[in-house]
Amino acid sequence: MALARLLFVTGKGGTGKSTVAAALAYALSLGRPTILADLDSRMSAASMLLGAPMTGGTGGRAGATLEVVALSAHAELEAFMRRIVPVAAISRRMLKSRTFGYVTAALPGLEAFLMLERLRIMGGDAALEDRYVVVDGPASGSALELLAVARGVKGIAPVGSLNRIAHSVESFLVDPERFGVVLTVTPEELAIREALELSAALREHLGIATVAAIMNRIPAALFSKKELEEIDGLEAHLALAHRRERERSAAGRARKEFLRAGVPMIELEMLYRPAMGRPEIAELGATLAAEMPAR
Amino acid sequence: MNRLELAGCKLAICLGPGGVGKTTISAALAIDGACNGRAVDVMTVDPAPRLLDALGLNADASEPREVALDSIALAAGAARRGRLRALRLDPRSTFDAIVRRYAATPAAAEAIISGRIYANLASAFAGVADYMAMEKLLELAAEPTADFIVLDTPPAAEALDFLDAPRRLLELLGSRAVSLLGTRQGRFGSGVVDLAARAVLSAFDLVTGLKLLGDVQAFVRNFEGMYEGFAERASRARAMLHAESTAVIVVTTAEAGRIAQAGEFIAALRKAELRVRAVIVNRAMADLPNVAEISRAKMPAALKRKLKRNLADYAALKTREAISFETLRAAMPTGAALMLSSELEHEPRTLADLAQIGARIHRG
Numbered sequence: 001m002a003l004a005r006l007l008f009v010t011g012k013g014g015t016g017k018s019t020v021a022a023a024l025a026y027a028l029s030l031g032r033p034t035i036l037a038d039l040d041s042r043m044s045a046a047s048m049l050l051g052a053p054m055t056g057g058t059g060g061r062a063g064a065t066l067e068v069v070a071l072s073a074h075a076e077l078e079a080f081m082r083r084i085v086p087v088a089a090i091s092r093r094m095l096k097s098r099t100f101g102y103v104t105a106a107l108p109g110l111e112a113f114l115m116l117e118r119l120r121i122m123g124g125d126a127a128l129e130d131r132y133v134v135v136d137g138p139a140s141g142s143a144l145e146l147l148a149v150a151r152g153v154k155g156i157a158p159v160g161s162l163n164r165i166a167h168s169v170e171s172f173l174v175d176p177e178r179f180g181v182v183l184t185v186t187p188e189e190l191a192i193r194e195a196l197e198l199s200a201a202l203r204e205h206l207g208i209a210t211v212a213a214i215m216n217r218i219p220a221a222l223f224s225k226k227e228l229e230e231i232d233g234l235e236a237h238l239a240l241a242h243r244r245e246r247e248r249s250a251a252g253r254a255r256k257e258f259l260r261a262g263v264p265m266i267e268l269e270m271l272y273r274p275a276m277g278r279p280e281i282a283e284l285g286a287t288l289a290a291e292m293p294a295r
Numbered sequence: 296m297n298r299l300e301l302a303g304c305k306l307a308i309c310l311g312p313g314g315v316g317k318t319t320i321s322a323a324l325a326i327d328g329a330c331n332g333r334a335v336d337v338m339t340v341d342p343a344p345r346l347l348d349a350l351g352l353n354a355d356a357s358e359p360r361e362v363a364l365d366s367i368a369l370a371a372g373a374a375r376r377g378r379l380r381a382l383r384l385d386p387r388s389t390f391d392a393i394v395r396r397y398a399a400t401p402a403a404a405e406a407i408i409s410g411r412i413y414a415n416l417a418s419a420f421a422g423v424a425d426y427m428a429m430e431k432l433l434e435l436a437a438e439p440t441a442d443f444i445v446l447d448t449p450p451a452a453e454a455l456d457f458l459d460a461p462r463r464l465l466e467l468l469g470s471r472a473v474s475l476l477g478t479r480q481g482r483f484g485s486g487v488v489d490l491a492a493r494a495v496l497s498a499f500d501l502v503t504g505l506k507l508l509g510d511v512q513a514f515v516r517n518f519e520g521m522y523e524g525f526a527e528r529a530s531r532a533r534a535m536l537h538a539e540s541t542a543v544i545v546v547t548t549a550e551a552g553r554i555a556q557a558g559e560f561i562a563a564l565r566k567a568e569l570r571v572r573a574v575i576v577n578r579a580m581a582d583l584p585n586v587a588e589i590s591r592a593k594m595p596a597a598l599k600r601k602l603k604r605n606l607a608d609y610a611a612l613k614t615r616e617a618i619s620f621e622t623l624r625a626a627m628p629t630g631a632a633l634m635l636s637s638e639l640e641h642e643p644r645t646l647a648d649l650a651q652i653g654a655r656i657h658r659g
Contacts, residue, residue, distance in 0.1 A: 013314020013450075014548065141315055141341075141450075156411060176554045190642055192342060219608075222601050234592055236584035237602050240609055243640070253547050272608035276551070 002295045003028075004108025004180030004211060006123035006133040010143035011184030012194045016216040018045040019186045019276060019284070020268070021136035024214075024292070025049065026285035028132040029066035036068045037122065037135045039115070042069055045136035051278045070117060071135075073111035082113050109156075113151045117165050120172040123179055132294060140183075140198045147173060147206055148180075173208050180211035183263070187218055187250040192257065199263050210263045212292065217270040218251045219244045266291045297658035299573055299634050301328065304542040306436070306444045306535065307572075310457060310564070312556040313450035313545035316577040318342045318584030319643055319652065320546045321447035322350060322381070322637060326646065328443045329379040330370040336441040338431055340384045340424065340449045350381045351544075357385040359435070365652045380441070384449075386427040393430060397524040406424050411510050411643050423451040427455045429532040436535065458536065458567050542572035549616040558626040571628040575656060579635040580616050583609055620659070635659040 007028075009021040022045040023037035038046040043054040046069075049062035059069035080090065122133050137143050141218040150169040157163045173179050181202060185195040195213055223241050231238045251267065258265040268287055271280050301307055301324065308482055309321045318339050325337035336359055339346070347353070351362055359380035369376050398404035407413050435444050448457045528583060535541060543564060547557035557574065564571055589602045627633055636656045643649050 014550065038416065172482060177579065188642065222605055227598055230598060234588055237589060237606065241602065241605055244605060272611040274611050274618065
């Protein structure tokens, strides 16, 4: 299957969403030019790729074929205002005015919606120019809200430019050529359940397909069942060995559940390292490049 | 074990980044208080289904429900068991209730509640859940039955999201900016900029098809007169947060990203002049066993090698955690205790699991 041009990475908090987004962008950049679009104000995925904290600024280059950009909802709103209010002096005033800030706060879907429109444009451009975009999206709960916002906008704006944009955003989100969701998950019951629920909700309510679930932090196999039984005494060591095998078997069970849900599961090994830096991102990226190659 | 001392506190507020287990820690602290003889109310926000089950709550438990503590052992030294009530914050229904309480007439209340602006405001304006958590807190505090309240807070990117909620909502409802959009002249009159803003908003409506201006005007008209009630409650909530008997607790995990976020929370709280009582690191790794034990044991050499490899793997993670702790120690507020909550072997499922977490929180 050809990979969607824009991959939207989301998952439960603490499942390594930013790490996986960074590794996926790295992996795709080995085949085609790739942009990592960071929606998180903390820019942790972007910083991991750049190898230094990215604070402020709008982007940078993390390799010959890998670019990072920061996306902010407020910047999208500004751009939109500049488009619909042709007199620059007025649109600037407007954006500075607290009145307008409060009105957009009362319609919080607006900024999110314009962000989706931005992703639609990026996905379209990527298809035209044979590139990829990886989005480090919000955690699962907010991701569903964000992706559902176009539907809400259609409801409150039955005519006009926002309605037209809502239609094109909706057709972008259900087009597997251009848009796909990637879920991050760890071998823990709660994370697995949340990913399965999100994938079902996206499919049922919004018609959005999940490209893959990436299971992060799976311990490499070490002990056989027989060996675990042979460990005599050494309670604390035995507990540690069991913990490792417990996480492995949770991953195994999850594989079956994702299969049943029609979601391919890609596995990333736990890296037992004192720190996660660029070499680790490259290592995880190499696994992803083999499993999810750029076309 | 050096415990977190909350005996003198009437209120504990758990703040922290998303996904660190704030709700779990809040519930654990509440149960621990009840096991030590106190009458405790705990308000959870967006709990995982399993936690709801553990607390015996169902989806619409927006009023406090008594939690049966029979299965939980009394804390050592406690003379009697207290009691625990739990509820789940439902921002929308709390907001509806307030509107009904303060609106001039029942008809005005219904007009607000059924309006488009309110529907958006109540379900999606980021500050609403935070504000409603404060409202519910005032309600609970007004009932004389609880001597200790534990407050879980909505997921937020920054500490100030929660602390600022009342101010932001009040500004939205009562500002000169919004009143200018109403039918009457703004409180301070309207200047050229405001007239321009109004003209541009009309243009905005025309282009976008939102017809926003009319709705905002109706909303503001209906809200008139309710502002005073909101303002008064917000300032009471603010006073409660700053009270000496309130413990502000920052919850985090040892993951590098969360520690950085926790540091930002701490800085924001300092700026807001709120004293942090404790920082709790949730799901901290337990101490690792000694490698010499493996060498001494009688078992096949191959298995010994595997056990050593496994230990070395977890030791690397422990080093990663230690680096995080160093960062956290440097960011600790003065006078705050660094506490650890060790991870259980499984995710907490029962009241007993939560009680165990509460009883095991110790100084790090």
